[in-house]
Amino acid sequence: xxxxxxxxxxxxxxxxxxxxxxxxxxxxxxxxxxxxxxxxxxxxxxxxxxxxxxxxxxxxxxxxxxxxxxxxxxxxxxxxxxxxxxxxxxxxxxxxxxxxxxxxxxxxxxxxxxxxxxxxxxxxxxxxxxxxxxxxxxxxxxxxxxxxxxxxxxxxxxxxxxxxxxxxxxxxxxxxxxxxxxxxxxxxxxxxxxxxxxxxxxxxxxxxxxxxxxxxxxxxxxxxxxxxxxxxxxxxxxxxxxxxxxxxxxxxxxxxxxxxxxxxxxxxxxxxxxxxxxxxxxxxxxxxxxxxxxx
Amino acid sequence: xxxxxxxxxxxxxxxxxxxxxxxxxxxxxxxxxxxxxxxxxxxxxxxxxxxxxxxxxxxxxxxxxxxxxxxxxxxxxxxxxxxxxxxxxxxxxxxxxxxxxxxxxxxxxxxxxxxxxxxxxxxxxxxxxxxxxxxxxxxxxxxxxxxxxxxxxxxxxxxxxxxxxxxxxxxxxxxxxxxxxxxxxxxxxxxxxxxxxxxxxxxxxxxxxxxxxxxxxxxxxxxxxxxxxxxxxxxxxxxxxxxxxxxxxxxxxxxxxxxxxxxxxxxxxxxxxxxxxxxxxxxxxxxxxxxxxxxxxxxxx
Amino acid sequence: xxxxxxxxxxxxxxxxxxxxxxxxxxxxxxxxxxxxxxxxxxxxxxxxxxxxxxxxxxxxxxxxxxxxxxxxxxxxxxxxxxxxxxxxxxxxxxxxxxxxxxxxxxxxxxxxxxxxxxxxxxxxxxxxxxxxxxxxxxxxxxxxxxxxxxxxxxxxxxxxxxxxxxxxxxxxxxxxxxxxxxxxxxxxxxxxxxxxxxxxxxxxxxxxxxxxxxxxxxxxxxxxxxxxxxxxxxxxxxxxxxxxxxxxxxxxxxxxxxxxxxxxxxxxxxxxxxxxxxxxxxxxxxxxxxxxxxxxxxxxxxxxxxxxxxxxxxxxxxxxxxxxxxxxxxxxxxxxxxxxxxxxxxxxxxxxxxxxxxxxxxxxxxxxxxxxxxxxxxxxxxxxxxxxxxxxxxxxxxx
Numbered sequence: 005x006x007x008x009x010x011x012x013x014x015x016x017x018x019x020x021x022x023x024x025x026x027x028x029x030x031x032x033x034x035x036x037x038x039x040x041x042x043x044x045x046x047x048x049x050x051x052x053x054x055x056x057x058x059x060x061x062x063x064x065x066x067x068x069x070x071x072x073x074x075x076x077x078x079x080x081x082x083x084x085x086x087x088x089x090x091x092x093x094x095x096x097x098x099x100x101x102x103x104x105x106x107x108x109x110x111x112x113x114x115x116x117x118x119x120x121x122x123x124x125x126x127x128x129x130x131x132x133x134x135x136x137x138x139x140x141x142x143x144x145x146x147x148x149x150x151x152x153x154x155x156x157x158x159x160x161x162x163x164x165x166x167x168x169x170x171x172x173x174x175x176x177x178x179x180x181x182x183x184x185x186x187x188x189x190x191x192x193x194x195x196x197x198x199x200x201x202x203x204x205x206x207x208x209x210x211x212x213x214x215x216x217x218x219x220x221x222x223x224x225x226x227x228x229x230x231x232x233x234x235x236x237x238x239x240x241x242x243x244x245x246x247x248x249x250x251x252x253x254x255x256x257x258x259x260x261x262x263x264x265x266x267x268x269x270x271x272x273x274x275x276x277x278x279x280x281x282x283x284x285x286x287x288x289x290x291x292x293x294x295x296x297x298x299x
Numbered sequence: 300x301x302x303x304x305x306x307x308x309x310x311x312x313x314x315x316x317x318x319x320x321x322x323x324x325x326x327x328x329x330x331x332x333x334x335x336x337x338x339x340x341x342x343x344x345x346x347x348x349x350x351x352x353x354x355x356x357x358x359x360x361x362x363x364x365x366x367x368x369x370x371x372x373x374x375x376x377x378x379x380x381x382x383x384x385x386x387x388x389x390x391x392x393x394x395x396x397x398x399x400x401x402x403x404x405x406x407x408x409x410x411x412x413x414x415x416x417x418x419x420x421x422x423x424x425x426x427x428x429x430x431x432x433x434x435x436x437x438x439x440x441x442x443x444x445x446x447x448x449x450x451x452x453x454x455x456x457x458x459x460x461x462x463x464x465x466x467x468x469x470x471x472x473x474x475x476x477x478x479x480x481x482x483x484x485x486x487x488x489x490x491x492x493x494x495x496x497x498x499x500x501x502x503x504x505x506x507x508x509x510x511x512x513x514x515x516x517x518x519x520x521x522x523x524x525x526x527x528x529x530x531x532x533x534x535x536x537x538x539x540x541x542x543x544x545x546x547x548x549x550x551x552x553x554x555x556x557x558x559x560x561x562x563x564x565x566x567x568x569x570x571x572x573x574x575x576x577x578x579x580x581x582x583x584x585x586x587x588x589x590x591x592x593x594x595x596x597x598x599x600x
Numbered sequence: 601x602x603x604x605x606x607x608x609x610x611x612x613x614x615x616x617x618x619x620x621x622x623x624x625x626x627x628x629x630x631x632x633x634x635x636x637x638x639x640x641x642x643x644x645x646x647x648x649x650x651x652x653x654x655x656x657x658x659x660x661x662x663x664x665x666x667x668x669x670x671x672x673x674x675x676x677x678x679x680x681x682x683x684x685x686x687x688x689x690x691x692x693x694x695x696x697x698x699x700x701x702x703x704x705x706x707x708x709x710x711x712x713x714x715x716x717x718x719x720x721x722x723x724x725x726x727x728x729x730x731x732x733x734x735x736x737x738x739x740x741x742x743x744x745x746x747x748x749x750x751x752x753x754x755x756x757x758x759x760x761x762x763x764x765x766x767x768x769x770x771x772x773x774x775x776x777x778x779x780x781x782x783x784x785x786x787x788x789x790x791x792x793x794x795x796x797x798x799x800x801x802x803x804x805x806x807x808x809x810x811x812x813x814x815x816x817x818x819x820x821x822x823x824x825x826x827x828x829x830x831x832x833x834x835x836x837x838x839x840x841x842x843x844x845x846x847x848x849x850x851x852x853x854x855x856x857x858x859x860x861x862x863x864x865x866x867x868x869x870x871x872x873x874x875x876x877x878x879x880x881x882x883x884x885x886x887x888x889x890x891x892x893x894x895x896x897x898x899x900x901x902x903x904x905x906x907x908x909x910x911x912x913x914x915x916x917x918x919x920x921x922x923x924x925x926x927x928x929x930x931x932x933x934x935x936x937x938x939x940x941x942x943x944x945x946x947x948x949x950x951x952x953x954x955x956x957x958x959x960x961x962x963x964x965x966x967x968x969x970x971x972x973x974x975x976x977x978x979x980x981x982x983x984x985x986x987x988x989x990x991x992x993x994x995x996x997x998x999x
Contacts (some may be wrong), residue, residue, distance in 0.1 A: 022401055022404065025401065026398075026401055026402070026412050029398065029416075030412060030415045030416070032473070033415055033416055033418060033419060033473070033476070033477075034415060034418065035434070036419075036427060036430035036431060036434060037418065037422075037430070039430055039433060039434060039441065040426075040429075040430050043433065051433075051439070052438075052439045053439075054439060054444065055444055056439070056441045056444055097326075098326045098327050098330065099327065101323040101324070101326065101327070102323060102324045102326070102327035102328075104323065105319075105320045105323035105324045106324065109311075109316055109319065109320035109323070110310045110311040110312070110316060110317065110320065111311055111316065111317040111318075111319075111320025111321050111324075112311075112317060112321070113321075114320065114324070117324060117328055120328075120331070120336070121327065121328075121331055124331060124335040124336065124339075126530075126582070126583060126586070127335055127339050127579070128530070128534050128578075128579060128582060129534070130534055130536070130555045130558060130559075130575050130578065130579075131338075131339060131342050131575045131576065131578075131579045132334070132335060132338035132339060132342065133575075134342060134345065134558075134562050134568060134571055134572050134575060135337075135338035135339075135341035135342045135345060135572070136334070136338050137562075137563075138341070138345070138352075138568065139337075139338065139341070141352070168334060169334060171330050171334060172327075172330040172331045172333075172334040172335045174331075174335075177327055188685075188687070190683055190685065190687040191687055191689060193652075193654050193681075193683070193687065194681075194683060194687035194688075194689070194748075195689075195700075195704075196312075196653075196654065196673075196674045196675065197652060197653075197654070197674050197675060197679075197680060197681045197701075197749075198675060198700050198701035198704050198748065199673075199674075199675030199676075199701055199704040199705050199752075200675075200700070200704045201704070202315050202316060202318075202319035203319060203323075204704065206323065208700075209689055212691045213690065213691055227421065230423070231422075231423030231424070231425075231426075232423075233423065233424060233425055233536075233537040233540070234536055234537065234555075234559075237540075238559075238563060248423075249423055249425045249537075252425045252426065252429060253425050253540065253541055256425075256428075256429050256432060256541060263433060266429060267429070267430075267433075270426045270429050270430065273423070273426055274421075274422055274426055277421050277422070278418075278421060281417075281418075281421045282414075285414060285417075310615055312653070312654060312655065312656055312674075313653075313673060313674075315673065
């Protein structure tokens, strides 16, 4: 602790002002979340009330049920869940393998390959999205395409078109390597002496030890896919392939927005993420911080 | 003296290690080649063609780029993007450093505040956008009600040609804070306590301590925050679609939105790719510029 | 099996050009405990890791039990390694750690359990088997690491500074313990350490290494009594041997070695022996080596020529460090610091006083070539009926 030589009165005043500033800013940060909650529980008339209501007269809990009855939000949630889960499992496996190999193994071209992956950190989604759209559209022998990839829509508007773009994340590979590097090196050698197969060293020794890191990467990725907007917007076209974000945007784009249901849907879409964030926040924030201090 | 044999090429101990190393990175490399590197080159090729999806791409050289630099709509989109980025990154960085300094003074409840500030990062742009859409609604939004309490008349905000972009920027700053604060806090943890204590023993003023002890240590962190924020904000898209759809008029049409519209509304794939490539080069150039600039700053010190 | 481990002209050059080992030839007999000792960076650990198969061999051959193992996988060499920091699997219990090599080798589950139990009993670990490394003390972790190594019945046990992570008291206990276990399982052991006390107390034989080169291989007695080079003399023995640079000149059968404010006359058989070894040595620049126990200290205000052949020099006693049963005196002679170790507490020299440094009865002197550092000759001051005489001595036999 720092020693503070100033007078107690000064110190208290300074503390008070500091807290006041932080609480004020927190209020600004949290205000939109509060408004989402209020509207999600309001009757339609209360949405347009002037002055705005602080809290609905009678909380309308049935709004949350109505979202699923009136719109295809249930389907969108299912789609999102499938896409986010599969891509997350894929990323954890792929990045776990690669992160371990890049951190602990020696093989030809490892530096070049890792540099190549790092370089793609600089390639934004918006550059690759148009080529990916065309590539997916002309995917051979799928979606009515012939063997040359023409005639139909390829794998557009399918789960693979929503999952594939997320599988190559330089960030995940990089983070996994950093985590693996923090684990002791000589367990590899010990396991080699003990006769473990190169793959068994990864599978039986390092994978169990890297479980917290894998959880962080899984959380990052799940959140990112859950919240992704551009990719599903480009890759899907029909209502049954909507994911949460495109469904919400559709909802908000209609002539007469049903604010109460929209906010209820927003709230529902936030719940899994907020729960996950609260459970894993210590690890998550450490992950963010790691990328910042090592980057 | 005995001869000294030449070392082997490669540093793997057994062929097994080299073989399995390659096998383990194979999936990642294959995916990166197919989903990042190939599309990047494909984008470069597309930008030199005219392609509407109906007929095969037709090679037209640099026509798309010539068109881009003569297209006021395109130039406007790049201008909007730059203003948005500068308007968001600079205030958000200063603000988040201040917040991080406040939180770092080891007050009780720091963890709680950190969680609060990170909350906007957890929510999607669409969810946040919808909430702000309501708050800033000119007819019944709570923000106009608040202004009315101070005797300020109703504002158009997102519906107003001159206010739409500043409103977007404000919301952008609001969301950027959490991420930057977390990273700044990590950077501030790196300041050795004895340095701060030494500064205090010297009776250095707060400002001098900041300038001479804190700032030099967190300069790399600051650069990281700025560079990532610049890269991220130059790609502004989601929030524009949700909040303004690029309007009113072209007031908030950003580069990515312009490219998206060219590709998926006008089906000018080649032109859209050219816009994307120019933005990509701008992002690369700007990040490199910032990194060299910060490197020079470090060199001078 | 005639040999347990052999390195034949083994070289290790790292990518980047660092030459860690230069032409090492070592033969280790079955059942022997061989210690590799030397300062850090001398290449001893590299040799161990090459025997283990964790480091590629740049040139030369390594044999384990008559078989060249250069291209054999580490686990197939019949060797086991105990790591310096134990390298236990943190997420596995002690039992699981010990069982892991057996599992990897595909030993049936029914067989693993009794073998782990047997090893645990021998290492007195039976009550700790369900704990993870984090819950074990340093000494217990060491035993688990040892258990993991010996459970496969390796023909050669490799130990990489196994005691350096333990506290001083435990280290002494484990020294004896390790030797007992090695004898009990009857396997050959190669033991790397930088601690010469460990080397002397544990080794059946010792390999002294310096700067990537094997300087000497021999029993603890041999390397102590007849160090093959200045480097070996520096490494083995505590307090370290005094090494004084000087110029030798032979006159008749006697040799006179003279340094900065010290001189020594070697006559008799010993003198002739040294004179022969100096033949062909350009410039006759030598290093005289004498262990602190071979020196004596006498109170004297008189010049050095008063004391006869046994007086080496006179200097000022800088410090007297009582070590309990003995006292270590540091005496400055010109710019050198000469260490004298005496068992008597009544030498009577106090710090700051002048003193004569003399050779103790039975003292052994070592003459090294200054340029190459190699040993040239050894002489001992031997008492007979006519007083003390210099005698040649070139082996570790008792005088």
